[in-house]
Amino acid sequence: MLFEDSRLTVGVVLPMQAQQRQDIDFGLQLELARRADELGFAAIWVRDVPLNSPAYPDPAGHSDPWVLLGALAASTRSITLATGAIVLPLRHPLHVAKAALSMDMLSSGRFVLGLGSGDRPSEFSAFDRNVDDRRELFRANWAALEDALDDRVGNQTDENQFEIRPRSGRRIPLVAVGSSSQSLEWIARNAGAWMTYHRPFAAQKDRIALWHGAVQRTTDEFRGMGQAMALELVDTSADRLEDINLGYRAGPNGLLAALVALRELGVHHVAFNLTADSRKALSDLETIARKVLPRLEQAGPVAAISKA
Numbered sequence: 001m002l003f004e005d006s007r008l009t010v011g012v013v014l015p016m017q018a019q020q021r022q023d024i025d026f027g028l029q030l031e032l033a034r035r036a037d038e039l040g041f042a043a044i045w046v047r048d049v050p051l052n053s054p055a056y057p058d059p060a061g062h063s064d065p066w067v068l069l070g071a072l073a074a075s076t077r078s079i080t081l082a083t084g085a086i087v088l089p090l091r092h093p094l095h096v097a098k099a100a101l102s103m104d105m106l107s108s109g110r111f112v113l114g115l116g117s118g119d120r121p122s123e124f125s126a127f128d129r130n131v132d133d134r135r136e137l138f139r140a141n142w143a144a145l146e147d148a149l150d151d152r153v154g155n156q157t158d159e160n161q162f163e164i165r166p167r168s169g170r171r172i173p174l175v176a177v178g179s180s181s182q183s184l185e186w187i188a189r190n191a192g193a194w195m196t197y198h199r200p201f202a203a204q205k206d207r208i209a210l211w212h213g214a215v216q217r218t219t220d221e222f223r224g225m226g227q228a229m230a231l232e233l234v235d236t237s238a239d240r241l242e243d244i245n246l247g248y249r250a251g252p253n254g255l256l257a258a259l260v261a262l263r264e265l266g267v268h269h270v271a272f273n274l275t276a277d278s279r280k281a282l283s284d285l286e287t288i289a290r291k292v293l294p295r296l297e298q299a300g301p302v303a304a305i306s307k308a
Contacts, residue, residue, distance in 0.1 A: 115145075
């Protein structure tokens with residue numbers, strides 16, 4: 001299970017390659033994904049970058065997420081496959097529902113649907129959308145998507161009855177990625193989990209507390225908390241831990257300490273963004289699996305976040 005009370009699982013974000021202006025290497029990403037699956041990582045997150053731009057901070061030529069996810073479903077066996085995140089205001093919810101249901105069947109129920117609002121004005125303009133409308137677009141498309149996933153396709157008539165297939169009978173988990181211009185209470189009511197971005201520890205501690213407070217005020221059901229984390233893994237000092245943009249430069253011991261601290265604050269999943277060349281990315285996966293993941297499990301569960 002990707003999000004579980006009192007536990008912390010670890011995943012990775014694709015693509016795992018150096019941040020430079022080049023298209024992703026499909027063969028390399030599939031190889032890295034297969035290895036992450038074999039090593040026991042919990043999830044692979046695939047990003048949705050509809051249009052590349054020199055102004056975008058990640059210049060890699062990302063693939064269509066659904067194409068890559070299909071290849072991942074055929075190349076892996078047990079790891080969860082997740083979107084991080086489909087830009088919902090720029091995609092029709094019926095298309096998203098069709099793709100999500102197909103992915104869930106293709107992956108034998110290993111799919112998690114992460115949804116975000118996007119925030120690049122020029123990209124919205126290219127899709128004939130106004131970035132200032134993203135809050136309302138996100139809410140409307142989320143509602144229509146939920147209906148479609150529950151086999152309630154809008155605008156039905158007696159003459160035209162539609163359904164979206166294939167259907168596994170499983171309810172696909174929906175995760176809000178980023179704030180999507182919504183309140184935390186809205187996210188807690190509508191999503192099974194919230195994925196946010198890494199910030200320095202003191203700031204992140206406050207955000208995590210705000211999330212759990214919103215959950216307690218909103219629902220009696222469990223809601224997951226996750227974060228993406230840029231990671232530069234180093235072996236020069238096992239205890240090293242220092243801030244970088246959206247993450248850490250860390251040795252194995254320092255990384256373990258950071259993960260344990262986040263788990264104690266109520267984080268349930270961390271997805272590493274390894275921006276390294278192919279040999280380094282593979283080495284990083286091996287090091288994390290050998291020196292961090294077993295010790296994270298051995299540290300034992302923390303007390304569940306209690307209701308106020």
